[in-house]
Amino acid sequence: MAPIPDSIRELLATGPLVTLATIDEDGSPYLTITLADLDGDEIVFATFFELDQRKLRNMRRDPRVAISFAAKEHTGEGLHPYVSIKGRARITEGGALEVMDGLAPNYFGPGAVYPMREVPPGVVIHVTVDEIRGMGPWREGG
Numbered sequence: 001m002a003p004i005p006d007s008i009r010e011l012l013a014t015g016p017l018v019t020l021a022t023i024d025e026d027g028s029p030y031l032t033i034t035l036a037d038l039d040g041d042e043i044v045f046a047t048f049f050e051l052d053q054r055k056l057r058n059m060r061r062d063p064r065v066a067i068s069f070a071a072k073e074h075t076g077e078g079l080h081p082y083v084s085i086k087g088r089a090r091i092t093e094g095g096a097l098e099v100m101d102g103l104a105p106n107y108f109g110p111g112a113v114y115p116m117r118e119v120p121p122g123v124v125i126h127v128t129v130d131e132i133r134g135m136g137p138w139r140e141g142g
Contacts, residue, residue, distance in 0.1 A: 002129045004041045007137040008083055012038060015106040016069035018045070022058035022089075030058055036067070037103035039126060043067055043085065045103075046096035048122035056123065059089040065127055068134075081136035087127040096122025 018036040021029050032055050036045040047056070059065065070082035100114035108115070132138055 001041055002132055004038060004129065005132075005138045008132065009038060011071060011081065011083060011136070012036065012069065013106050014072060015103075016072060018043075018067055018069045020045075020055060021066040021068075022055050023062045023064060024054075024058060025061065030054055035100070035103055035107050036069075037099070037106060041129060043087065043127040043129065044099055044124065046099040046122055046124045048096050048116070048119040051123060056091065059091060059125065063088040063090065065089050067127060071136075079135050081134070083132065083134040083136065083138065085127070085129050085133075086131040087129045090126045090128070092124050092126070094121035095124045096120075099124050 015035075018034050020032050020034050022032075024030045034045045034047075036043050038044065047053070065087055067085045067087070068082060071080045074080040097114060097117075097119055104112040104114045
């Protein structure tokens with residue numbers, strides 16, 4: 001497991017939309033957008049509905065995933081800072097609202113909770129980080 005640098009924690013706390021890539025049954029990539037946060041040194045996100053949706057089927061069959069997110073603003077030259085992570089997903093039943101409440105301040109503002117309250121238990125996905133790349137202070141070699 002790769003440790004998550006503080007600079008990535010700070011970027012994720014700004015509430016970027018996170019692109020999740022999973023692997024379809026035929027080996028092709030499948031992309032979707034999610035809201036995410038950190039739980040220790042793991043990426044965490046959740047979903048409430050359609051628990052047989054494509055991304056979940058893909059992760060249950062093959063836990064290898066890639067995740068990317070970028071800074072919303074950039075004052076320097078070149079590309080916006082971005083993070084690209086490769087890892088392995090682990091899905092657990094229940095607890096989705098607690099996770100979504102935990103990341104709500106990053107996406108909806110200080111003190112916010114997830115706006116939908118009458119939701120099923122859902123699932124929580126933790127991603128163990130194997131590799132971090134991208135453009136920013138976390139970049140290999142500086």
